[in-house]
């Protein structure tokens with residue numbers, strides 16, 4: 001039988017995952033000759049041998065891919081024999097359009113952890129141990145292709161032993177780009193408050209000593225600086241809150257292993273998420289035996305927990321042998337620090353000591369946050385372990401840059417049929433955050449050498465992200481598309497579910513610029529990426545003080561009480577903390593419609609009820625009041641409030657005013673906040689199902705920040721399903737504004753396809 005040659009092209013997550021060694025081992029095992037090459041577009045293989053052997057090779061290539069790799073497409077072309085003598089790994093070709101997928105940072109694998117813990121291994125207690133199955137990727141890559149000289153490891157020259165591993169195709173560290181050891185790799189240094197430096201293992205011991213003594217340590221982690229503190233020490237946690245200016249927003253906790261995790265939270269159903277290569281923070285119910293200080297998560301008993309993601313984290317967590325607060329190294333609302341000088345300047349007022357190292361961080365990447373909802377994981381913050389993995393579209397898209405919304409900002413870039421969503425950037429509230437936003441856009445477009453032919457942005461005229469898009473559109477002379485905020489939520493949810501069929505989007509959140517100039521947020525939009533119809537919304541009300549009302553749920557309480565026909569006075573629930581003169585002014589503002597925009601925001605309705613129950617009258621972070629309301633809700637409560645659905649000229653209107661009057665009545669007869677909150681959630685679920693039944697569209701999508709509420713989301717999903725609807729939920733991108741950039745890309749692409757049919761004119 002004459003030999004045949006096959007040229008194989010593979011695309012997907014195939015770089016930096018041990019794919020070439022895998023191909024090499026497979027080819028040599030089967031006895032084929034040829035070569036494998038990793039370039040900016042993917043992996044290319046040519047193999048030569050008997051036809052059956054080559055076919056067997058292709059079949060096993062697909063069947064036995066390394067654990068963290070993922071093949072999107074694989075094509076085979078048969079060619080005349082090339083006369084190869086052996087199978088070789090060829091060097092990367094740095095030319096061509098850049099479409100290869102950059103892998104996210106991967107948590108330390110079990111084998112590397114074993115090496116670190118093995119006293120006789122040469123990497124015993126070495127904090128930067130990694131292999132082709134684990135370790136840093138996105139946080140160290142400077143440009144494609146993913147090869148050591150293109151990473152922040154370029155300044156470290158491998159020692160003889162590391163080099164031998166790197167060159168040995170049978171070794172787990174064959175072509176592991178960040179391969180390193182104590183002799184040749186990065187090293188840690190501990191800096192105490194008095195300016196003393198300790199390096200090596202002593203630095204880790206000093207860090208552990210600090211944490212046990214209740215001190216706050218700034219740790220240079222994988223994708224940025226983190227602040228660590230003993231989570232069982234109320235004083236340490238309180239001090240961290242005070243210095244970080246973060247009074248109530250829950251802190252994430254790092255535990256050393258699954259045993260410690262099990263003492264702190266109930267991790268049932270989340271084990272695979274926690275221990276997988278992405279190793280995100282998972283929001284889980286706290287156990288009564290957790291031992292955590294009260295201040296870790298004041299408004300709720302849900303704790304964000306993660307396992308150590310690098311050997312450095314593992315050594316610290318195991319040394320401290322207690323749960324540790326692990327929060328981003330920043331002042332609240334600022335992006336996480338990555339540069340050493342900048343970090344020390346910004347964090348020296350917060351941290352008592354520092355644990356730093358000499359491997360530069362190329363870009364900031366926060367820890368990702370997930371939860372298990374309605375039986376499956378959903379991302380709440382998409383960053384380390386996920387970014388910049390793309391969301392695949394069913395069609396080829398124009399090259400579109402989407403600048404996202406204002407809070408929880410991410411940006412997105414479409415290249416071919418992939419939408420690359422950036423890591424979490426955060427709230428664009430400070431000059432630092434704005435700089436990080438512009439930097440991420442430069443980084444993403446440079447990395448993929450993409451020249452956007454269109455810019456998509458939120459319809460809000462004053463967002464930083466909108467102004468950036470306007471400037472960019474002008475300078476680059478490319479069209480821009482303003483995408484209505486809730487339309488972007490809907491399009492994002494459809495793309496997240498891999499569909500372009502229309503759905504009824506229940507798009508509920510705090511704030512989004514409406515087509516009529518009012519503040520939307522309790523919307524029912526029927527449509528797809530190309531267009532939508534606003535088929536229903538919450539009853540509108542006036543928001544006294546606009547932005548001020550976002551910070552003060554008691555203002556929303558005053559607004560809904562007034563809208564429900566009650567005279568607002570301090571005797572009404574939720575208004576006691578106002579001076580009567582202040583209430584008079586608010587009343588006047590609303591009566592005269594001064595600085596009191598109209599809103600249909602579901603988020604503000606949650607705020608209002610939370611304040612009425614005396615839970616959160618002044619909030620300190622987005623979602624604070626709603627989180628507290630969900631937390632007190634009695635989940636066994638099956639009663640509800642009447643919430644009529646009326647018909648206006650254009651749409652159905654969910655009239656919550658009678659519900660507000662009923663809550664006032666319930667409070668007057670001392671019905672518990674738990675029962676009231678339970679009935680409130682049930683009423684909203686009833687309204688969602690009621691509107692869906694009137695609209696009669698078979699598919700319903702739940703999207704927007706309000707669907708980070710378990711009670712609302714799971715009850716709405718189950719009642720919709722039992723009424724015969726298909727329910728779509730976010731999984732790979734957040735339901736909150738972190739998912740907006742993806743939706744903007746999809747809406748702009750649809751507009752590109754059907755000129756003149758845009759639902760949201762620029």
Ligand code: ZN
Nearest residue numbers: 109112131134
């Ligand atoms: Zn490993």
Ligand code: ZN
Nearest residue numbers: 159162181184
């Ligand atoms: Zn070495």
Ligand code: FE
Nearest residue numbers: 509705736737
């Ligand atoms: Fe939103």
